[in-house]
Amino acid sequence: MYIKSSLLRSLGLFFTLFISVSSVRAQYQPTWKSLDARPIPRWFTDAKFGIFIHWGLYSVPAWATNSNADGFGSNYAEWYWERLNNKKLKIHKEFVDFHNKNYGPQFHYQDFAHMFKAELFDPQQWAKIFKDAGAKYVVLTSKHHDGFALWPSREAWNWNAADAGPHRDLAGDLSEAVKKSGLHMGFYYSLYEWYNPLYKQNVNKYVDEHMLPQLKDLVTRYQPEIIWPDGEWDQSDTTWRSREFLAWLYNESPVKNTVVTNDRWGGGRSHGGFNTTEYGSGKASLERPWEECRGIGESFGYNRNEALEQYQTSEQLIKMLIDIVSRGGNLLLNIGPAADGTIPVIMQQRLKDMGDWLKINGEAIYGTMAWKEAPKSKMKDIFYTRKGNDLYVLATAWQNKIAVPSVKAEKIALLGYNGKVNFTKKANGIEIIAPTLQPGTYAGSTAWVYKITDAF
Ligand code: GLC
Numbered sequence: 001m002y003i004k005s006s007l008l009r010s011l012g013l014f015f016t017l018f019i020s021v022s023s024v025r026a027q028y029q030p031t032w033k034s035l036d037a038r039p040i041p042r043w044f045t046d047a048k049f050g051i052f053i054h055w056g057l058y059s060v061p062a063w064a065t066n067s068n069a070d071g072f073g074s075n076y077a078e079w080y081w082e083r084l085n086n087k088k089l090k091i092h093k094e095f096v097d098f099h100n101k102n103y104g105p106q107f108h109y110q111d112f113a114h115m116f117k118a119e120l121f122d123p124q125q126w127a128k129i130f131k132d133a134g135a136k137y138v139v140l141t142s143k144h145h146d147g148f149a150l151w152p153s154r155e156a157w158n159w160n161a162a163d164a165g166p167h168r169d170l171a172g173d174l175s176e177a178v179k180k181s182g183l184h185m186g187f188y189y190s191l192y193e194w195y196n197p198l199y200k201q202n203v204n205k206y207v208d209e210h211m212l213p214q215l216k217d218l219v220t221r222y223q224p225e226i227i228w229p230d231g232e233w234d235q236s237d238t239t240w241r242s243r244e245f246l247a248w249l250y251n252e253s254p255v256k257n258t259v260v261t262n263d264r265w266g267g268g269r270s271h272g273g274f275n276t277t278e279y280g281s282g283k284a285s286l287e288r289p290w291e292e293c294r295g296i297g298e299s300f301g302y303n304r305n306e307a308l309e310q311y312q313t314s315e316q317l318i319k320m321l322i323d324i325v326s327r328g329g330n331l332l333l334n335i336g337p338a339a340d341g342t343i344p345v346i347m348q349q350r351l352k353d354m355g356d357w358l359k360i361n362g363e364a365i366y367g368t369m370a371w372k373e374a375p376k377s378k379m380k381d382i383f384y385t386r387k388g389n390d391l392y393v394l395a396t397a398w399q400n401k402i403a404v405p406s407v408k409a410e411k412i413a414l415l416g417y418n419g420k421v422n423f424t425k426k427a428n429g430i431e432i433i434a435p436t437l438q439p440g441t442y443a444g445s446t447a448w449v450y451k452i453t454d455a456f
Pocket of ligand 1: 076078079230231278293300
């Protein structure tokens with residue numbers, strides 16, 4: 001009798017557990033309705049600033065036209081191989097001339113693998129540069145449209161960084177260093193491949209036997225917290241089997257609770273995770289988290305053909321970050337390392353300046369939200385972010401007085417400054433009176449941030 005009832009109880013427990021485990025497992029269905037309802041993990045919307053890295057065989061020629069002459073991104077150096085082959089493009093000849101002059105007509109894109117050595121690649125140094133820049137996450141091109149994988153991918157036999165070129169697991173080594181330094185690690189992954197014969201001949205087979213196994217391999221091997229697909233426009237979300245992959249990622253993968261993805265899964269960039277904008281074009285709204293990606297210059301892959309004027313200055317980058325964050329977005333700022341594994345010093349310098357500014361003013365960026373009710377009548381060069389009941393007023397040009405409508409204030413501070421900040425109450429809102437700064441009392445520059453405590 002006793003045995004029977006305890007058996008029954010254990011069976012009952014077993015079924016309850018079974019049902020609850022299977023209902024947890026099936027939390028997300030492979031439908032956009034279900035997948036789109038998954039909240040984007042908070043770490044991502046708090047992070048605000050990430051580093052994008054485009055690195056691969058294209059970093060060897062590291063060349064593109066120095067303007068977007070054809071309107072299709074002819075200045076994107078990571079598109080080198082395609083530009084060389086695509087006879088329909090106006091800029092085709094320029095690429096062929098460059099290539100023939102420097103490498104000869106017999107030299108194939110594949111031959112760049114021998115020159116991609118990454119001999120100076122120091123993942124710890126990279127991680128330190130990103131951390132000192134104030135970035136909270138990193139997204140590396142695990143595979144761009146040329147199909148060359150930066151990790152020992154079984155599916156890309158002899159076309160990956162462990163079998164060819166550097167003979168090293170670049171993605172794994174960077175992932176480890178980045179995570180150790182306390183930042184989140186993620187991977188860009190191109191769904192399509194320009195010249196993979198399997199992709200050309202049988203896309204379904206490619207998806208089943210190449211793309212999905214690669215994506216799952218990346219996720220299980222390195223447990224990245226961002227999967228950043230691209231090149232999705234070539235097929236539909238059904239062909240890519242995007243919904244099935246995402247259901248696996250969100251229900252079963254080792255990163256199911258923390259992973260974040262973007263909107264590039266097919267289906268017109270209206271499904272998946274956060275929205276992406278690229279050099280300003282794309283969907284940026286207060287309705288859904290979004291991320292702007294762009295280079296410091298005008299290319300993602302390193303383009304040696306760019307001049308200093310094409311690089312954003314540190315001031316411009318800081319202002320860009322402020323503008324984006326005040327509109328509820330993240331900035332994924334791209335760097336293009338060289339084929340030898342060094343990060344061009346000019347890029348390092350830009351990142352360092354951003355980090356110096358963020359050291360003083362980071363609390364007005366990280367973990368903030370857009371002030372959705374911000375009055376339309378805001379002053380020029382003034383931006384707002386909010387955190388709880390506090391409002392940050394970010395001035396990208398010095399102003400002696402700043403009117404902030406619709407708020408009250410208990411206390412106002414200038415971040416990085418110990419002195420008092422005065423303000424006056426107005427009929428509608430307050431007016432901040434800028435303190436008189438003297439050398440030695442304030443270390444910041446570029447943009448000045450006032451914190452209004454208890455503004456609402
Ligand atoms: C694009 C480009 C590409 C770049 C990317 C970054 O779609 O094809 O070269 O990697 O977007 O957003």
